[in-house]
Amino acid sequence: MYLKKRTPLFWIWLLLLTLIFTGCSSDNGDSGEKGKDVTETPAAAAAHPRYKAPYTQSGPPEDIKWLTNNNDPVYASPSTQRGGELRLSITSYPMTFRVVGPDSNGSFRSAILGNQLGLVTVHPNTENIIPELATHWAYGRDNKTMYFKLNPKARWSDGMPVTAHDFAYTLQFMRSKHIVAPWYNDYYTNEIDKVIVYDDHTLAVVSTKAQPDLHLKLALRPVPSHFYGELGEDFVHKFNWKIPPNTGPYKITDFKKGKFVKFSRKKDWWARDLRYFKNRFNVDTVAYILVRDFNMLWEYFKKGRMDVFPLTIPEYWHVKTKTPVVEKGYVRKIWFFNDTQQSASGMWLNQDKPIFKDSNVRYAFAHAMNIQKVINTVLRGDYFRLEQAFMGYGDYTNQSIKARRFDLDKVNMYMTDAGWQRGPDGIWQKNDMRFSVDVTYGFDAHTPRLVVLKEEARKAGIELNLRKMDASAAFKQILEKKHDVAWMGWSTSLRPQYWEHFHSDNAHKPQTNNITNTDDTKMDRLIEAYRNSLDEAERKNLSRQIQARIHEIGCFVPTFMVPYVRQACWRWWQLPEPPGTRHTKDLFEPFDSATGGLFWFDQTLHKETQDAMEDDVAFKPKTIIDKTYFR
């Protein structure tokens, strides 16, 4: 008889349990297996003979022009100090230390790849090529080949020199079936044609097709052949937690699964005195500590168990930082405006749905979205209006495009032109169609923004039905083109990519990125011209025309952009002047070879702050707002 009575209790219990779990899941990590054998002995490292590619007898062509770059401005501070430990957080523990193969595409991958230098990279302020493993480079006449001269000082972390053979091995490695990475197999077969070895320090990398910005594609990262040797069936399993030698400033020296990963600076890193690396990568160790819950991370940070905390979310910047450690000046806030590619985030209208076939209706929809109100209220005026899908791409961006603003008169005009009428409930109607559309989205955090849009859209006679789904389920529905309106953003690349999003080749079929089903002849012509052009000026011009056409079609309602980073750090962390680069997305990124490692740990300030905290002496609170790169 009393069996039934237990059930409500069960629900309460479940509720409590969830509260507890979300509250302190970080203490509940995996059993924590201690990493073994993390310091490689030279004997172990040399377990395999080094791969030797056949030399090409004739040297590189005589008529090529060797280039280098030692003139661009340096962006590290000249007055840095070495030492200290930076403690950063990760929200989930990496599933593997491999960078290819199953489960390797997690967010931690960038920390590992940051310590694997490429041949050359791009200066984060000027966007010119700067040296990394190569000191010189040259372009072939065929627009397909680049030649490189390696820095003879370049060393793997086990002391082995980096040679041209390692790049030849990269191709062999990436094409191997044993790495279980179809995308890489394909890319290194169908995009990268071959690596030619002239001598130990001279090589050429050849693309399968002529294209602009070759250096972005051909600046390979080498793979250490003496570490991997001949790959076998067991690759995925065998190298899950192995730490391969790398070429960057840090290497993993300790880890405990489910707890932390620790990187240490190499004592005598070969590149530490190179022009663009000097005075960077200053801390001795970088620890990534697992904290699963964001609220908990904030508590840890306030207790001094973390060094840095992201403050992009308006509520944290404005409200939650009104807390003693900030008000007493032990922690400072930094608001740094960058000038980098912005995610194309907004509302993507599916033009295969009958309602959005009419451009007037699409324009009306755009004018019915009160984005500015969301920015002013929910986002506290901290976000910026995204004017179009491709902001922050330099000359590739058409600055004259302005997003359609909330305007009830224009909604009326476009809808009336399209032959619609207001129904008795205030919503537009035409025959059996009613202007009621589903908005598919994947994050609970976006609900407050959407409820404001929904209420405002009602005034304009449009009904939005919010369809919150699990993030991956939402993305799946969108890729299958089953949505009316997709609320999402795309990741960025150095140059705008149009073909995947707006070319008719990708319209009307599932699993492509053309989620608006844009099928427009003029657009196709422009995109094809853009893809085939090798002339930079022409490409920039075409890019701006394509953006104008996207605006004309009106299938994308741009929403917000965040052209800055906001972070909190303890007082003893120092940054150069200005604190970051044009392309900095994280001021405390420790490894990235272009933008990372600019900060340093100030011993004196550390001691001063610690003493002050002990004696409860307050400093003047400090907030740094830097608009050097603000447009």
Add this chain to the structure above:
Amino acid sequence: MEISPLTAKKIKRFRSVRRGYWSLVIFCCLILLSLGAELLINNRAIVVSYNGEIYFPTYGNIIAGTTFGFDYRHEANYRDLARRIKNNDAGNWIIMPPVPYNPYENDFSQDSYPPTAPSMAKKHYLGTDTSGRDVLARLMYGFRIAVFFSLALLAVNYVIGVAIGSAMGYWGGRFDLFFQRIIEIWHNIPFLYVIIIVSSIMVPSFAMLLGIMAFFGWISLTWIMRTVTYKEKARDYTLAARSLGATDARIIFSHILPNTVSIIVTFAPFSVAEGIIALTSLDYLGFGLTPPTPSWGELLQQGWANMQAWWIAGSVVAAMVLTLAMVTFTGEAVREAFDPKMHTVYE
């Protein structure tokens, strides 16, 4: 309808348990109140008299702003209208609900960001939530949804549970064995995971959520009904009915069911509480009804994430404790009233 002396005795007994009786009365009043929530908590006026015409905007289609002399064609803002009428419009009058906000609209005041603390002046008696929506409005409309959800769930579960349970008990044999195995298998399906999976791949509507919950909810009552029917079936009165040639249906519905009603009734209030908690839990976890549907679970989630806004967590926790306490008190009183020991005299 004639009330049998036994039933009358039970009712009397129930009424004598004051705590349970009054809980039921208040709970029923709250349900009635929530049915008329549009008249109490709404941004639409109850009555407007404008330029000689009388309007009742509460139910039905929207009235465009132009009707009341505004310069827009979307729905009139009655709070603005009330303010205007109060200031100058002679001859016109308006009656607004006590809480002039609906549960969906975002009230962003000029000087601060939501959530805002309770304010008598702004008529946000329990403050606003993180999107600037009135907490009292969301509590009330959320209550209505939760209660009717659990009542509907109760009805569905009982119809299925009673039907299958008494059939199992009455017929016994293979039919009973077959359903026993089915129930055992059913029981081992992790119900919460199923809901989470289903609602992450599609957006659950009220009916769908009800369907899924009922899909798993009928089991426990079936089990009990089966046992009770077995017991009643062996009684002499059932045998007598059968020997008089009554059909199975007649025996079940006219003889056995009335004698098991005390068990069904005793469990009902607890099932209501269970339904409310189930819906709240799912909403809390983000797998319940779609936003922006007013819901206690969503408020609870907001309250947890914004502890400094004590009025959110405070209101919803208080509301839940009160509701569940009332339902449980009612349940206890019903159980006491139906307790067979009270009606049997041992000699």
